[in-house]
Amino acid sequence: ETGVTQTPRHLVMGMTNKKSLKCEQHLGHNAMYWYKQSAKKPLELMFVYNFKEQTENNSVPSRFSPECPNSSHLFLHLHTLQPEDSALYLCASRLSGNTIYFGEGSWLTVV
Amino acid sequence: QQQVKQSPQSLIVQKGGISIINCAYENTAFDYFPWYQQFPGKGPALLIAIRPDVSEKKEGRFTISFNKSAKQFSLHIMDSQPGDSATYFCAASLISSGTYKYIFGTGTRLKVLA
Numbered sequence: 139e140t141g142v143t144q145t146p147r148h149l150v151m152g153m154t155n156k157k158s159l160k161c162e163q164h165l166g167h168n169a170m171y172w173y174k175q176s177a178k179k180p181l182e183l184m185f186v187y188n189f190k191e192q193t194e195n196n197s198v199p200s201r202f203s204p205e206c207p208n209s210s211h212l213f214l215h216l217h218t219l220q221p222e223d224s225a226l227y228l229c230a231s232r233l234s235g236n237t238i239y240f241g242e243g244s245w246l247t248v249v
Numbered sequence: 250q251q252q253v254k255q256s257p258q259s260l261i262v263q264k265g266g267i268s269i270i271n272c273a274y275e276n277t278a279f280d281y282f283p284w285y286q287q288f289p290g291k292g293p294a295l296l297i298a299i300r301p302d303v304s305e306k307k308e309g310r311f312t313i314s315f316n317k318s319a320k321q322f323s324l325h326i327m328d329s330q331p332g333d334s335a336t337y338f339c340a341a342s343l344i345s346s347g348t349y350k351y352i353f354g355t356g357t358r359l360k361v362l363a
Contacts, residue, residue, distance in 0.1 A: 140294065169348060180253070181293075181338065181353040193348040228292055236281040236342055238351060240292035 141165040142241035144229050150247045159244045161212040161229030170212040175226040219248045253341050255354025262361050268326040270357045272339035279341035284324050287336045329361045
């Protein structure tokens with residue numbers, strides 16, 4: 139248990155659907171991250187938020203829309219996704235040191 | 250220049266043997282090098298980490314060796330156990346735009362045979 143909770147753990151959505159992934163941490167961390175994990179690929183950094191402000195958007199398509207209402211919560215809003223977007227989406231958080239702590243991920247399948 | 254290259258892609262080791270996973274990087278701005286362990290259905294968990302001013306760090310059966318001049322670092326798992334079977338990721342981090350960015354390798358799937 140890392141203290142980073144992601145919901146839902148599994149999500150199946152059609153290409154025309156709109157859904158959201160949620161990440162919550164009660165560790166007092168001030169930076170939060172979204173990563174995408176696909177088979178045989180490195181973890182791909184998507185977004186970084188520092189004190190609720192987005193500091194990194196790694197050229198992510200606009201069909202992925204992040205939201206960070208406060209330092210404890212991070213959302214990833216999904217709309218009109220493609221089958222190739224099917225992957226494990228990992229949320230992570232960090233305090234002031236170098237270590238980031240991952241949640242268990244949300245498995246997304248786009249059909 | 251932001252890549253971290255990891256090898257091998259998969260590794261099979263007998264119980265009690267030594268598992269060795271290697272990583273290489275290009276960007277000298279990286280200043281922190283963690284290794285993460287991931288079991289199926291779980292998120293990656295920090296295993297051990299090192300800074301470039303240290304050549305080796307050991308925690309229990311896990312050791313990181315770091316070669317700054319070669320821009321390479323490796324994870325050694327001594328006395329490998331079946332419970333160590335997992336995917337291992339190396340990573341490198343640096344500060345960019347006031348935020349720590351972490352670049353990960355492609356992962357090594359380790360299987361330790363009983």
